[in-house]
Amino acid sequence: MKYAHIVGWGSYLPTRVLTNDEIARTVDTSDEWIYSRTGIRERRIAGSRETTATLAFEAAARALAVADMHPSQVELIIVATSTPEYIFPSTACRVQDYLGASRAGAFDLSAACSGFVYALSMAAQALATESVRNAVVIGAETMSRVLDWNDRGTCILFGDGAGAVVLKGSSIPGGVLASTLRSDGSGGELLSLPAVYHNPIPVLGPEYLYPNGHKKNTIAMDGRQIFRFATHVLADVVEDALGKAGLTIDDVALIVPHQANSRIIEASAKKLKVSSDLFYMNVDRAGNTSAASIPIALCDAVQEGRLKPDDNVVFVGFGGGLTWAASVVKWDVTPPHVPLLDREWKRARYIAARGRSKLRRIGRRVSSRLLGSPTPDAPLREAPRK
Numbered sequence: 001m002k003y004a005h006i007v008g009w010g011s012y013l014p015t016r017v018l019t020n021d022e023i024a025r026t027v028d029t030s031d032e033w034i035y036s037r038t039g040i041r042e043r044r045i046a047g048s049r050e051t052t053a054t055l056a057f058e059a060a061a062r063a064l065a066v067a068d069m070h071p072s073q074v075e076l077i078i079v080a081t082s083t084p085e086y087i088f089p090s091t092a093c094r095v096q097d098y099l100g101a102s103r104a105g106a107f108d109l110s111a112a113c114s115g116f117v118y119a120l121s122m123a124a125q126a127l128a129t130e131s132v133r134n135a136v137v138i139g140a141e142t143m144s145r146v147l148d149w150n151d152r153g154t155c156i157l158f159g160d161g162a163g164a165v166v167l168k169g170s171s172i173p174g175g176v177l178a179s180t181l182r183s184d185g186s187g188g189e190l191l192s193l194p195a196v197y198h199n200p201i202p203v204l205g206p207e208y209l210y211p212n213g214h215k216k217n218t219i220a221m222d223g224r225q226i227f228r229f230a231t232h233v234l235a236d237v238v239e240d241a242l243g244k245a246g247l248t249i250d251d252v253a254l255i256v257p258h259q260a261n262s263r264i265i266e267a268s269a270k271k272l273k274v275s276s277d278l279f280y281m282n283v284d285r286a287g288n289t290s291a292a293s294i295p296i297a298l299c300d301a302v303q304e305g306r307l308k309p310d311d312n313v314v315f316v317g318f319g320g321g322l323t324w325a326a327s328v329v330k331w332d333v334t335p336p337h338v339p340l341l342d343r344e345w346k347r348a349r350y351i352a353a354r355g356r357s358k359l360r361r362i363g364r365r366v367s368s369r370l371l372g373s374p375t376p377d378a379p380l381r382e383a384p385r386k
């Protein structure tokens, strides 16, 4: 039995800042309304050459540099995302390729804004059973690509970004102590994002056009209901996970919640009978980055010195599905000291490794041209007659 310790962390936000005032130029809203109702001042928007996978890669490269681990040592990559570029190949496979993590298994996990906590819990279990020795867990989103920018109820909320942690198995007790995962599919339509496979089949007639009724691939949300749901479940799931870890709220140094709305946090703090200062918030500058919000907030909290060795920290997420989840983590393994210059040099090397992936692609194309069909002389089989 091993314990899954967080030994590296990293985040990446695109450089383009989109302020509330800028949004107010295109929809009927204002900075005053957005800030007072959500706590959001600005969010980041991915550039035209950026994708969920490139943001995820940047965050993972930073996290591996902190952990002082080479990508070839990585055994598992999980990307929690609702905005993959492709259903397959998964975003995790693209990150694996970009990193040159040649010995890693890789898959995406879909649990909306709870995705990072779900993925952390899955990775911790894989480490506990020793099926892998380490894992990179990433939350990454390009929410700007799935928003209806005419819908003021949603377009003001979300932003783009990625955050990652590196987990390492150790026989020293600690790390991810306990998790609680929950879901309620009956509330699915309260927050939804249609997939892309609503391809009409004209030859089969009108009933085969858009079978599930969706007309566009953008987020639809019943904000009030989601607000109620979030304030209802957040405190309960934190207490449940703490109970499993044998702890109480008094043992907690910091709660890093999904960054959706500062009012949800204030209501949940009241329910838990703690000060809202116990919750780390960066929603003002990053907006709601869905599955990426918790690891991005964690990195900011570490940067601001809000966590010290032996602190108990709780991650708590909630969102579409409906899903909600909490993990209790002992922040206890100090990562190896890697001087800043060395860390940046390592990160640059990981980024250079992306070149390898391009070369491999070219190599595949060339060999396919040169070698032709793998079974050129195989006789064609006749299709069986009906």
Ligand code: UT7
Pocket (backbone or CB within 6 Å): 028, 029, 030, 033, 034, 037, 038, 113, 152, 153, 156, 191, 222, 223, 224, 226, 227, 230, 260, 261, 264, 288, 290, 318, 319, 320
């Ligand atoms: O990560 C996934 C989880 N998502 C969430 O956690 C989101 C949860 N929900 C929320 O954060 C809030 O419900 C919102 C921020 C989305 C909305 O805030 P609210 O306080 O619940 O507003 P509301 O929907 O009750 O609307 C109040 C009023 C309405 O006008 P009337 O009917 O009172 O005249 C809305 O039309 O505010 C209006 N409104 C706006 N006004 C200016 C709604 N959106 C806007 C807007 N700017 N952007």
